[in-house]
Amino acid sequence: MQPSRAVTVCLVHLFERPVKGKSVKLRVLMLVASVLLVVGCSEEAAVPPPINVVVDEVVAEPYQPKSTYVGRLQARDDVAIQAKVTGYLSSREFREGERVDAGDVLYTIDDSEYRAALARAKALMASATAAQANAERNFKRGQELLPKGAISQAEMDDLLARKLDADAQIESARAEVTSAEVSLSYTVIKAPISGRIGRSSASPGDLVGPNSGNLTTLVSIDPIEALFQISEATYVSALDHQEGNVLTPESLNSIEVTLELTDGVVYPEVGRIDYFANRIDANTGTLETRAEIPNPDSILVPGQYVRVILQDTNLLQGLFMPQAAVQADQQGPFVLVVNSNNIIERRNVELGDRFGLHILVRRGVEEGEPVVVRGLQQVRPGMTVQVTAMPVGVDDDIPGTGVKEG
Incomplete structure (x- = not known):
C-alpha cells in the first residue's frame, strides 16, 4: 500500500524544516522513524488465511450388526433329588461333581420293609381273587335257581351284593399291590x-425320607442357557428389521450368539436365541x-457370568463416519460438515453402534458429505475453511463386506 498525498506532504515538510541545535545525523534518524510510523499506520490490517481442516467422507457400507450384553449362565433343568419313602440309606452310587446319565442309580434305601409290604399286598390280592371267584359261582347258580322257585328274590339280591363286594375287593387289592410296588421302586x-x-x-446309614430335604441336586449341562437383558430401544430397533414387526425366536435364526468368558477368551460354540419375556420390566426398561x-x-457351568455377543449374519446397509468426527454437548452428539462453499455447518446426529474406528450414523448426515476429523478445536459453524482430504488408507477399517469390529 502507498501512503496518501497528505502523508507525503507531511514527510516533505518534515524533511525541509530546520531543526535547531540538532545534527544532521539526528535529523536523518528522526526522518526514518517518522516514515516507518506513518507507513505502518496507513497500511490496512492483513486478512488471516483460512484455517486448514482435515475431512473424511460419510460412506455407505454393508455391515453385520453386533451388540454385547452382560449375561449369566443357568442350567436348563435344575433338579432337587429327594427321598420319597422313609428308610435307612444303603448306598450312594455316584461321585460328587461327576456327570451322570438319565436312569443312573444315585442312592439305594433299605427295601426289606417295602418287599414285605408288597408280599402282603399280593397275598391279599390272592385272597380277594378267590373270594371273587366264589361269589361269581354262587351268583350264577342263583340265576339258574330263581326261575325254578328254588330261591327267593331276596336271596338272589344277597348273592348279587356279595358278587359286587368281591369285585370291589379285587380292585382294592390290586391298588394295594400297585402302591407297594411303587413304594418299593422308590427305594432305588x-x-x-x-x-x-x-x-x-x-x-x-442315614435315615432319610420325604421330610429330609434335598439329598443332592442335579443340573443339566449340555446345552446350557445364557440369560441377559436387552434394552427397550434395542428391542424396538430389532423390530424394524423383522417382517410384520413381529420378533420371535424363529425370526432371529440369523443372529449368532457367542460368549466371552471373564478372562477374555471367546467360547468356540455358537448358540441361538430361544426365548423372550412376555413384557418389559417397568423398573429397568429391559x-x-x-x-x-x-x-x-x-x-x-451354571451361575457363571459372561459377555453375550449377538451378531446378525445378514448384511445390512448403513452410513459410517470416523469416530473422531463426533462431538457432544447439551444438545447431544453432533459433527461439523464442510458445505460446497467451504463453510462449516453443525449437524446433530443420531448414532448407532461403534465398529472399530468408525461409527454407524442413523440420521443427520448424507452419504459423501465431508465431516471434519482434525482441527475441530479451531473452527466454529459459519467459518470458512481450507479443506484437506484424509489420506487414503488412514483410519480405514471398513472393508467392503462389513465393518471390522474393534
Missing part, C-alpha cells in the same frame, strides 16, 4: 436327567432374553 433313587451331580447331604448354547465339553 435314579437320575431323572443327564447332567452334573452336586454334593450329597446324606451318607449310607426385556429378559435367553440363548441356548451348546456345551459338549462341560466348560460352561
